[in-house]
Amino acid sequence: RAHATQVDPEGFWFAIPLEIQRRAWSTDDYELVRANVPTTLPETDLFAGVR
Secondary structure (H helix, E strand, O other): OOOOOOOOOOOHHHOOHHHHHHHHHOOOOOOOOOOOOOOOOOOOOOOOOOO
């Protein structure tokens, strides 16, 4: 499933078999917009400072 602002669940992307999806997109990417907790750069832990 996807949020309404993401890929259309009736579209092409959801027709790709799960095994191919896992091989093609094996990681997720995140972009830090702002830090609300103390941190060091470069950040290597998505949850540093919030655990």
